[in-house]
Amino acid sequence: MxxxxxxxxxxxxxxxxxxxxxxxxxxxxxxxxxxxxxxxxxxxxxAEPQNQKNEILAELNAAATRVETVKASLQVGIPHPTAALVQWTEALVAYRKNPEFLYLKGYQPLVPLYFLLKSDSDAFSLFVPRVYKVFRGKNKIFDTSIDIDIALIPQDIILALKPLRINDTDHTEWKLAKDQTAFELTVKDKEGKILRKIIIDSSEHVRYQVEYNDAGFPYLEIWKDDWRDTGSIFFPYEIKMKRSLPKKNELVLKFKEIRPNEKLEEKLFQDTFPKDAEVVELKESSG
Incomplete structure (x- = not known):
């Protein structure tokens, strides 16, 4: 040129x-x-990116294979639904790929425990000390209509944390993104149903993905920015999630330190929720 x-x-x-x-x-x-x-x-x-497709898929899947656990310090941001404001909370997060487990603890100055979220075996518990309640239920409850607004949706956070993997049985359709600097992939299952769409930049990092539900509608967008080398893997230090169905919800993660593949302490898996807190079992709204 x-x-x-x-x-x-x-x-x-x-x-x-x-x-x-x-x-x-x-x-x-x-x-x-x-x-x-x-x-x-x-x-x-x-042009069809045939020469690069196998290389990109191999790198994505290799990165997903290399990650077993993630431990990190970060800030969790909850955007205001109507104003240009974000409520930030300091937090610690731990994630295990297999079997899947999520631990997220929020705290603020002079408030050692602002919230505590755990997800294990597709079920979650969320303790909110301010109201002294433990909310519990299956993760899939957030894909239905419920009577309470909870910004910390466990399966969305898990999707944001774990490196993306393309299964061998999935079908991928490739094209150049609109700015012609990245590839856009449409991932379908063997029956042709859209699972997600992905944008991969020239560094082979997933910078955007949109997830589709069983009805074929997009319900969750994830932006991944500020990719850095953590020593064993590259990881995005800023992640934004925007859910549109069945309720609108936004969440931002800004990482300070990330430590992949460290053993998770046994205390993270223990039931540390207060026994005297009110337990609220979340169920699908009848309305």
């Missing part, structure tokens, strides 16, 4: 010594250059 531009400028300089043609020739050169760019863009847009 630089070489071609230099040649054009040199040609324009040379034409200055020919007064009879200087008014027309630069226009021809610039027009030819624009046609060249347009042709290249069209070819790029129509």
């Amino acid at each position: 630089n070489r071609l531009s230099t040649n054009i400028f040199r040609r324009s300089d040379a034409l200055k010594s020919k007064p009879d043609t200087s008014a027309k020739q630069p226009f021809r050169v610039r027009t030819g250059f624009l046609i060249l760019i347009l042709s290249a863009s069209i070819s790029l847009a129509n």
Whole structure:
């Protein structure tokens, strides 16, 4: 690109010594250059990324294989539903891939426990000291209508934390993203149902994904930015989640320190919820 531009400028300089043609020739050169760019863009847009597809999928799946656990310090942000405000809370998170487990503890200055969320075997418990209640239920309850607003949706946080993996049985459709600097993948199951759409940048990092529900509607968007090398894996230090169904919900994670593949302490798995707290079993709303 630089070489071609230099040649054009040199040609324009040379034409200055020919007064009879200087008014027309630069226009021809610039027009030819624009046609060249347009042709290249069209070819790029129509090209199937066959040469890179296997490499990208292999790298995605290798990264997912390398991660067994994640421990991190971070800030959890809950955007205000109507105003441009975000409520930030300091937090610690621990995630285990197999069997799947999530621990998220929030705290603030002078408040050692602001919330405590655990998810194990597709069931969660959330302790909120301010109201002194423990909310419990199956993770899938958040995919139905419930009578209470909870911003800490465990399966959304798990999806945001764990590296994405494309199964061998999944079908992928590839095209260039609109800005032509990344690939957009549509992932379908063997029956042709859309599971998710992904945008992968030139560094082979997933910077955006949208998840689809069983009815075929997009329900959750995840943005992953500020990718850094943690020593054994690359990990996004800023993640934003935006759920649209069945209720709108947003959550932001900004990481301070990430330690992958460290053994999780046994105390994280113990039942540390207060025995005298009111327990609220969440069920699908009848309305």
